[in-house]
Amino acid sequence: MEDIELQQIWKSYDERLQEQLVFNRKNALDITKMKVKSELTAMRPIKIVTVLVGILWVFFLDVLLINLFPVGNYFFLISFGFISLVNKIAVGVYLYQLILISVVSINSPVISTQKKIASLLSSTLWVTRILMLQLPFWTTFFLSSSWIGTGNPVFWVIQVLITFAFAGLAIWLFVNIRYENRDKRWFKFLFGNYEWDPIMKAREMLTQIEDYKEITS
Template identity: 80%
Template structure:
């Protein structure tokens, strides 16, 4: 009789223990979901500021291009026009990211949230790659036909060297800014912590949530 009672007590204890483990995992999953949302929400102010600053910068460049177009300074018009175009694309991508952040639902399936995080990762890489393409045009916007016509060989050597160096850097960065290089020092320096780190933290926490849910099943 005592053996039967002991077995029942043991089964009851084991059942309560399992229920407690499931409860703890569920709580851990819920807390982690809130952390994911917090990490993503923290990115919104800086992205919103970037969009507003980008719009003002684009307006400034476009006004300059329109007003100086009759002057016919091709070097400035082409350089400023390309810089403006690149920044317009960047602002569009940042707006897309703001939409992604706003539609993230922490109660949605993990796979759905992971897709949105993947969209943030991909768009962050692409917006940085695209912005790098404007680098060489910052070395040519101030040139003019009259200045070039009267320039001495030393000017040409310095100007061409700087422009080629910036062009080479922009191409190298465009090619090498990839997810596979995220642990490299230059990559971390380029992206900083305010934009890239929250995405990586959210990505890691989503893996934890998925593990919690699988253990609960």
């Protein structure tokens, strides 16, 4: 009789222990998901400011292009036209990222959140690469067609060298801004803490959730 009672007590204790483990596991997962959401939400203010500044900047560029179009300075029109186009793309990408951040929910499946973070990561890399392409055009917008053939040869030599140097830098950055280079010093300097760190922290926490599920399953 005592053996049966002991077995029942042990069974009851084991059931309560399992319930407690399930409860603790659920709490740990929920807390981690909340931290992921918090990390991503922390990016929202800087992205909103970037979008607003970007819209104002593109508007300013377009006003200049429209007002100066009759003048027909091709160096200015092509340079600022490309710069305006690149910044329009950047504004669109940042708006897309804001939407991604807003739809992340702690109740969403982990794999769904992982896909959104992967999209944030990929779009962050791509928008930065695209923005780098405008660098050489900042060295040509002030030139004038009337200077060709009449300008100082030394000036044109220096101008061409500077433009090619910026073009080479733009191409190098476009090629090398990749996830594999995330630990490089220049990469960290380029992205800073506000743009990159929250995504990486959220990504690591989601990986911890997957690892925890495997251990407790």
